[in-house]
Amino acid sequence: MQAIINTLKPKLSSIFTYLHEHPEVSWNEHATTAYIKKLLSDYDCRIMELDGIPGLIVEIGHGQPVVAVRADMDALWQEVDGKFQANHSCGHDAHMTIALGTLLILPEVLPPTGTFRFIFQPAEEKGTGALAVVEQGIVDDVDFLYGMHLRPAEELADDQFAPAIHHGAACFIEGVIHGEDAHGARPHLNTNAILVGSEIVQYLNNLQLNPNMSYSAKMTAFHAGGESSNIIPGNGTFKLDLRAQTNDIMDKLMIKVEHIVNMLSDYHDISIELKIGANIAAAVVNNEAAGMMEQAIIDRAGPERMKPAITTTGGDDFHFYTIEKPHIKATMLAIGCDLKPGLHHPHMTFNRDVIPKAVKILTDVLLKTVERGAGIDQ
Structure with missing residues (x-):
């Protein structure tokens, strides 16, 4: 040969x-x-x-x-x-x-x-x-x-x-924040989509699962706002990358992420939509x-x-x-x-x-x- x-x-x-x-x-x-x-x-x-x-x-x-x-x-x-x-x-x-x-x-x-x-x-x-x-x-x-x-x-x-x-296991999620824009001088009139994105990142960093198993959840893309710096954006899009060494840990990670998004959606009285782009098994x-x-x-x-x-x-x-x-x-x-x-x-x-x-x-x-x-x- x-x-x-x-x-x-x-x-x-x-x-x-x-x-x-x-x-x-x-x-x-x-x-x-x-x-x-x-x-x-x-x-x-x-x-x-x-x-x-x-x-x-x-x-x-x-x-x-x-x-x-x-x-x-x-x-x-x-x-x-x-x-x-x-x-x-x-x-x-x-x-x-x-x-x-x-x-x-x-x-x-x-x-x-x-x-x-x-x-x-x-x-x-x-x-x-x-x-x-x-x-x-x-x-x-x-x-x-x-x-x-x-x-x-x-x-x-x-x-x-x-x-x-x-x-x-790996899971790729696309998210959409649905809200309304507001004037930069009137932040009380809307929920800043950028703020919501930063809160998602914070809560992802605070996730605690079995330390004996490797896992991670991170935001890999975020977009909100346009050319005008005096508009507070109400809408935004983001992407998440979830990783876990086993399918069981991935299931638990997905539940945590859904809880985070639902909690922030309720707190800010806005809609946050999640769509799974791909869900790769271990x-x-x-x-x-x-x-x-x-x-x-x-x-x-x-x-x-x-x-x-x-x-x-x-x-x-x-x-x-x-x-x-x-x-x-x-x-x-x-x-x-x-x-x-x-x-x-x-x-x-x-x-x-x-x-x-x-x-x-x-x-x-x-x-x-x-x-x-x-x-x-x-």
Whole structure:
């Protein structure tokens, strides 16, 4: 396999460079979809576009078991050097490259039976892409599912790998404060939306839940008022980001946030509307899948580079696949690559030499899974 990967390295570099230089935000990954489809058009694989949304399903092989790989496609919309733009600061360009590298190697080592399904999924950053794929029945017959994610240097050192990622739960909330404007000289005639926003922040900072479990609640956006400095704004919009290591703690956190908003709404006699944009569940990792990933890391990277499963407060909609379809056995490969300063930083960088190494591990775990066919009715 190493000889094949060495031959493939220039291709992997070319693929990554294109994807990195052509980022697209959630639900707009149309050019990315077209690029992957064209790239694979000359290869012996079955390609299917998702219905009504960006993304592709690519298959190699036939029969049971059905082993799937998911690669997220979307970039973030963020400010980079004073300009807002799409930016691959979460490593999805690398994830797609690793999946494509694995897909290109498999025909050279294809076992006699087993279906390998690659899911190029949109809108992970919105937390809604995986559910859209599930709704189209793409994973109904999947037995094992593997994902991957680059890890920041503070979690995993360069050239180290872990067989699972225990993501926390995440919930993104959009809020609207409904009120009326007033003259700056007459603050008694309305409720200042900015004041309400600051009170929400204060109460979020005062939240107390089980200290043995990590959680956080913070305001990530707020807007009220316009160009006139002598108008007290009565209306405002805000966004909240909630995190919790378990789904139970997230449920409790949500109740607290609702209490805060209802209390301030009653106190100020105004309306505060909350809308959940995405609600990402905490990880459900299958021990059997993680065990095969661990062995693949040991066999292809060496035992000294295999580290314990990563626990992180970050979230990923990958885990909706196993929550919506509990029969699926899943885990994610954690990839150490000297990623700095951190995920979602506008100038995030990582050691790209890790890409062919991750391809080798992912290919190996797919072959191991098909060879074992563990727990699958043939």
